[in-house]
Amino acid sequence: MKTLGFTSALALCLATVTAPLSAQESHSDAVENHSLPVGSCxxxxxxxxxxTEGAWGGARATKSDFERIAAAGFETVRIPVRWHNKSSSKAxxxxxxxxxxxxxxxxxxxxxxxxxxxxNSHHFDPIHETPLAVAEWHGGVWAQIAERFSGxxxxxxxxxxxNEPHKNFDHSNLLQTLRPSYEAVRAIHPTRAVIIGGENWSGINSLANLPLFDDPNVHPTFHYYDPFLYTHQGASWTAPDIPPVGRDFPTHEDAAQLAKDVLAVEAYKARTGKTPFMGEVGAYDANISLEDRVAYHRTITDAFAPTGIGICVWAYANTFPFYDKEEKRWLPGMLGALGLEESE
Known part of the structure; x- marks a missing residue:
């Protein structure tokens, strides 16, 4: 399958994105839009x-990590945390x-x-197997998080x-499952921003019918590892269906799909009055060259720029990394791909 050059693909995407919205989508231009100021994340x-902390080849976080992230121009850091194995499953x-x-x-x-x-709560594994049975446990953990960060x-x-509802945790039970957690947070933080992602690993298609609590301070998120056969090629954790190595990006089909995905975000904003943000995006460094990863992030960042959404890249210094801790430098081109100033 013939691939496009990155410049040609991006031009195609942006040309499509800037096309007028349909009458159905454009009716709510006057709707007040609620968004989190996530920015570069x-x-x-x-x-x-x-x-356990850093067990997957990572390292323990230090104060200097966050100073470095801020100095690079990032505005937000997303901190994924596993709670289920650090808490009791009994009240x-x-x-x-x-x-x-x-x-x-x-x-x-x-x-x-x-x-x-x-x-966030990340890899709370039991909730994806038996969502409603685990809801009170999940809510009990969030009650303690809410208490700890009071004030x-x-x-x-x-x-x-x-993070990323999947398997048995889907839109049919999403709000019922999350209600104990939501109410535990709201008991102490009545107006703090609460973020919810949808089913099927919070892929962009989950926005089409993402249920949310009726609350202006609840914000939608989605993840973007598209095309998955490119971003996860050779990734062992996707077994048994590991995408084969050698997939190029972007093909003509990739560019067309990216344009549709950008329009899907615009349609969601118009329909709901809420602006989602991209909570994760990245490409696997083990089987994709640095040059191609830079090009991928530039293409995705530039394509979604007209929507005004915040974008949280995956990840800082381990698996799909932006920073090389051994060489103590940001990987060349990666910050620039996000529109940030290149730095050492």
Missing amino acids: INLGNTLEPE PYTVDEAWMDRVQQIVDWALAADLDVIL YPEDSLWFELE
Whole structure:
């Protein structure tokens, strides 16, 4: 299959994106739009979401990591945290005190670096198997998170209730499952931003019928690893259906789909009056060259720029990395691909 050059593909995408919206989509131009000021954002990947901190080849976070992230021009850091193996599955669902202290320390470091923070629940594995049976446990954990961060500034710390609902956790039970967590947060934080992503790993198609609580301070998110056969080629954790290595990007079909995806975001904004943000996007460094990863991020960033959405790239320094901790430098071209100034 013939591939397009990156410049040609982007030109095609942007030409399509700037086409007029249909009458159905454009009717709500006057709708007040609610959005989080996520801006340029990076995930602290493979740090607090493994079974133990840094277990997946990552390293323990330090205060200097957040100072470096802020100095690079990022406005927000998304902090994925695994809670289910650090808490009891029985009421009152007590979270390990040392773990809560460590999470708070990391949030404090990020805020001290003048970064906004998205704190989430990540890999709460049982909730994807038996969502409703685990809902109270999940809510009990969020009650403790809400208590620990009582009094923190609302304009810079935001709560994402659960990462990438999938398997048995879908739109049919999403709000019922998340209600205990939502209510636990709202009991202490009546207006703090709460973030919710949709079914099927929060792919962009989940926006089409994403249910949300009737609350102006609830914000939608989606993830973008498209095309998956490109971004995850050779990724062992996708077994048994590991995408083969050698997939190019972008093909003519990729460019056309990207344009449709951008329009889907615009349609969602027009329909709901809410602006979603992209909570994760990236391409696997083990089987995709740095040059191609730079080009991929530039293409995605430039294509979605007209929508005004915030974008959180995956990830800081481990698996799909932007920063090389061994060489102590940002990987060449990666910051520039996001529109940030290149730096060492």
